[in-house]
Amino acid sequence: MKQILGVDIGGTKIRFGVVNENGKVVKDLTVPTKLPLYPYLEEQILELKRVYPNLTGIGIGTRGMVDAETGVITFEKELEGWQGTSVKAQLQAATGLQVEINNDANCAALAEARLGEAKNFRRVICLTVGTGLGGGIIFDGQIVNGTHGGAGEVGHLILYPHGQLCSCGRKGCSEQYVSGSALRRIIKENNLLDSETGEWILPHQLFKMAANGHIVAKAIQEQFLSDFAIIISNLQAILDMDCVVIGGGVSESAEDWWELFLEKIEPLKLKPLEVKRASFGNEAGMLGAAMLLI
Ligand SMILES: [Zn+2]
Structure with missing residues (x-):
């Protein structure tokens, strides 16, 4: 073999x-x-x-x-x-x-589209929410690369014009709002500390606090999910994919926010769309x- x-x-x-x-x-x-x-x-x-x-x-x-x-x-x-x-x-x-x-x-994205959650779909976008926000577009089992290898750079889709400075040198990229490092920045700005260690809380703790009704954590989560839903809606307007797969470290805590996330996406959909959690981890x-x- x-x-x-x-x-x-x-x-x-x-x-x-x-x-x-x-x-x-x-x-x-x-x-x-x-x-x-x-x-x-x-x-x-x-x-x-x-x-x-x-x-x-x-x-x-x-x-x-x-x-x-x-x-x-x-x-x-x-x-x-x-x-x-x-x-x-x-x-x-x-x-x-x-x-x-x-x-x-x-x-x-290719692994998810060929072997994972999206294997029965033809037009797949996979979003990896880890430290940053990565994306991959797989149409008919093949990666869409673009002219310079830059297709699917979803993290650099501008979400807030003139917003937070991004590592790419531009301002307001999605990665500055929807990623692990974005959540860490927002946690610091809101001074959310772990009562035991005295350190800033981690993103998965933030979602847990939101699930338990913490008002500031809930507001941060709300903004995060609505930003994330807008990104997906924008991608759908351009690509009309049939499936979106969400993976990456931040998505490991998705049991605390997944239902709310799907509710945010629903009114923004232009066409039917399946949104799934990734099958694979690292x-x-x-x-x-x-x-x-x-
Ligand atoms: Zn950027």
């Missing part, structure tokens, strides 16, 4: 998975991210190739923006030296295997990366 190496490159960890063509993971390994990244990555992959000689290809999902055709990282500020790296050409030369590379949120990026070759 065909085996693909799926690689998910994050800011602090790199996850490797040897994945069979049916999507079954036979080896799962996580190592810390080290710089300079390319030589370290190549070394790790060559070692895995020695252990798994039947590998037929390598799929990589990475932070930042990627030109999927050329396999070059076109934008990434956190991982020093990674931007501009010609990953696909260099790794193909080093391993002799076919290499495909894409953005990590696109890979996570493994989505690695699985989807392997799916780039399956």
Whole structure:
């Protein structure tokens, strides 16, 4: 059976998975991210190739923006030296295997669309609410990349013109309102402290407090969910997808807010739309990366 190496490159960890063509993971390994990244990555992959000689290809999902055709990282500020790296050409030369590379949120979306919650839908958008807000568009089982690899950058859809400054240099991007880091900023602004530790509360604690009727927490949650619903409505107006899948760390506490969230979306829908919670957790990026070759 065909085996693909799926690689998910994050800011602090790199996850490797040897994945069979049916999507079954036979080896799962996580190592810390080290710089300079390319030589370290190549070394790790060559070692895995020695252990798994039947590998037929390598799929990589990475932070930042990627030109999927050329396999070059076109934008990434956190991982020093990674931007501009010609990953696909260099790794193909080093391993002799076919290499495909894409953005990590696109890979996570591909896993959901091919194997997960959205596998019976044709036009899928997957939103990953973690530290940031990532997005991936999968139409007919394929990633929609756009001209420069920038399609699906939902986190940089402007939600509040002239609003909070974003890491992209513009103001008012959705990521500044709907993400884990946005919630942390708002928690600090409202000085919501954990009574036991004296530290600022975490997003999942905020949702728990809202569920228990805390007035400030409820107001923050209300704003968060209504902003999130508007993003989905805007995406529907452009793309008319049939399914939206919500994943990422913040969505792990969704049992506390999911019903309310669906209620917020309902009046904003232009057409029927399924909104679902992701099937996969952290493994989505690695699985989807392997799916780039399956
Ligand atoms: Zn932005």
